[in-house]
Amino acid sequence: MNSLPKVNNKYFTTAIAVISTIIFLFPVYWMVTTSIKPMSGILATTPQIIPHEIQFQAYVKNFIQDTEILRFFLNSVIIATGSMILTLLFASPFAYALARLELRGKGWMIGFLLVVQMLPNIMLALPFFILFSKLHLLNHFISLIIANATLSMPFAILVLRPFFMSIPKGLEEAAVIDGCNRFAAFWKIVLPLAKPGLLTVGSFCFLHAWGDLLFALILTTDKSVRPLTVHLYTFVGQYGTDWNSLMAVATVCVIPIIIIFIAFQKHIVGGLASGSVK
Amino acid sequence: MNVETDTSWQRNVTMEIRKKAKRKKSLGNYLFILPGGVFLLLFLVFPIGYNLKITFEDLTALNILKEQSFVGLENYVTVLKDKIFLLSLKNSVIFTGLCIFFQFTIGFAFALFFNKKFPGRNVMRALILIAWMIPMVITGTLFKWMFAGDHGIINHLLLWLGAIDQPIHWLINDHTSLYSTITANIWIGIPFNMIILLAGLQSLPEETYEAAKVDGAGKIRQFFFITLPLMKPTILTLLILGIIYTFKVFDIILIMTGGGPVNSSTVLPFYSYELAFTNYNFSLGATINTIMLGLLVLVALVYLWLVRKEENV
Structure with missing residues (x-):
């Protein structure tokens, strides 16, 4: 050339x-x-x-004539949003403490998180099924939200930690000297500064939970709480070769992902590169 | 990753001062990890422990509400003698090995290419990543359609190219089902490999290449003598992460083949699911889980060792 x-x-x-x-x-x-x-x-x-x-026959048939799918869509939104919030709520103070505060056994905690972020979800799904059936929590959103949050929390903590480390130390120390207690300093000063990290991790958690099939398949039998992924799976079984409808449902299931991806593309690409290799 | 700019003695002094000042408050530090810690103990550590516990019992759907009896290592013996277990282990190894090989190689080629500067690079890089973000259920359904025996685009393409004489029923043929799922999973894995390798490539020092160019090293020599050695930490970590992520793939198998025909595409996570939720033998499913966990911990130990080595450098 x-x-x-x-x-x-x-x-x-x-x-x-x-x-x-x-x-x-x-x-x-x-x-x-x-x-x-x-x-x-x-x-x-x-x-x-x-x-x-x-x-657009397939769309009319599956979304307008049959509105059941809208409920599955809504269920997916509830589950994904719920587990995203739960994960961020618990993971961010944890990651902050690992990044900044003095704790015993920090190295062990990080090592533990690195190992458990790799667990196959079937390893958790089986005990979850028995646990939640004993607690009578099958077919409740809360069990799906907890299951998905458990799976993404180690990852979330590990990816958030470097974000907190990169915030200049002086800021929160100044706030503490000014009489702010450390929780207030974390909430009012550190968290707003860590917004890019929270966006990255938040979108990952949302996408993980949105795409989950196994937990939903095992922990629900009732249509009223089932997400879109399970619907698509049963749909494949029922209308095995109605590719027209199957692809229409699949396309609609992808749309929220494309939207989130376009909105947070910068954060997602950056988070993927920093979070996985670090 | 050298963020700290102060020299080490300064750091030591500041750490000493901080230690004394914070010792009183250090109990408060644990409040930050308390909610997440309790959550992880309850929903992560406890379930893993429970999973281990029931591998020594005979828990099925029939006796779930009653007391289970202790059976020692019986489940492990049953599983290790089970032909389907051995077949799924073999399939898992083939699945993981082939996926990693192809997604890494193709991902690396993409990364090298997208490391060049050209108009529209960022847009296309982002578009490729979409393949990785799509839920696996959807990718599975999509590839099921493409691999369909009747009217599937892959048969059309191969017939047109003259590679086959008649349509192949990829997903219901025990020689091709596993390889069809592997193809779908390679497609998902390429963007992930590409992005990680690209990030690694972009962090390489340009001066080294300049120097090599002055010394008259060609592109190929530069790749083998500069790029590969410098990328070694990224590559090793990526391969290990890839093994772990690929080993646990479940959705693709469930959607495309359901593990069939006659278990020809059953991999370990799928077999565990089948034992636990089709046969309702929870203890046997949990035994497979524990064996998988053992294998993954081995791989993870290598990973931790690599990360630590890298952080010490």
């Missing part, structure tokens, strides 16, 4: 990047286009890469 001028070289790179991104994301494109094709287009002998005909 040395013979080409520099500018062309740069656009040549962009062209290759665009092509590889398109190929890589083809499955997502295929999901969306399948959802808006009529059955004849889906089952055509030569696949229609570009839909010949567009229709």
